[in-house]
Amino acid sequence: xxxxxxxxxxxxxxxxxxxxxxxxxxxxxxxxxxxxxxxxxxxxxxxxxxxxxxxxxxxxxxxxxxxxxxxxxxxxxxxxxxxxxxxxxxxxxxxxxxxxxxxxxxxxx
Numbered sequence: 331x332x333x334x335x336x337x338x339x340x341x342x343x344x345x346x347x348x349x350x351x352x353x354x355x356x357x358x359x360x361x362x363x364x365x366x367x368x369x370x371x372x373x374x375x376x377x378x379x380x381x382x383x384x385x386x387x388x389x390x391x392x393x394x395x396x397x398x399x400x401x402x403x404x405x406x407x408x409x410x411x412x413x414x415x416x417x418x419x420x421x422x423x424x425x426x427x428x429x430x431x432x433x434x435x436x437x438x439x
Contacts, residue, residue: 335363338363338368338389339361339362339363339368342361342368342422343359343361345422346359346361346370346422346423346426347359349422349423349426349427350372350430352437353434354437355374355434356372356374356434357373357374357375357376358372358373358378359371359372359373359426360372360373360381366388366389367386367389368386368387368389368396369383369385369408370384370386370387370425370426370429371383372384374434382434383401383403384401384426384429384430384433385399385400385401385408385429386398386399386408387399388419390419394420394421395419395420395421396419396421396422396425397410397418397419398410398411398412398413398418398419398420398424398425398428399411400428400429400432401429411428413428414427414428
């Protein structure tokens with residue numbers, strides 16, 4: 331039987347993979363789970379050698395409410411951050427939009 335963390339990570343990966351279809355350059359979303367946090371990376375243009383680290387989501391126990399920390403390349407670490415909604419927590423899709431929008435731009439533009 332799969333652990334609850336494995337199930338959460340798989341569900342999160344499925345949600346984020348579907349949402350990432352907005353960015354054609356993203357060929358894969360990777361979710362790593364560690365100590366109550368989901369670490370989200372993107373594979374760009376099939377280059378699995380150099381994943382784009384995006385964000386860290388903190389599990390709050392609610393599938394629509396996750397704490398948000400952005401990976402900052404200037405400091406090489408995850409830093410708690412605010413989503414465009416003005417909150418430090420939100421849906422996984424909100425977090426992906428914020429992080430990918432910062433690093434790859436808005437696909438609508």
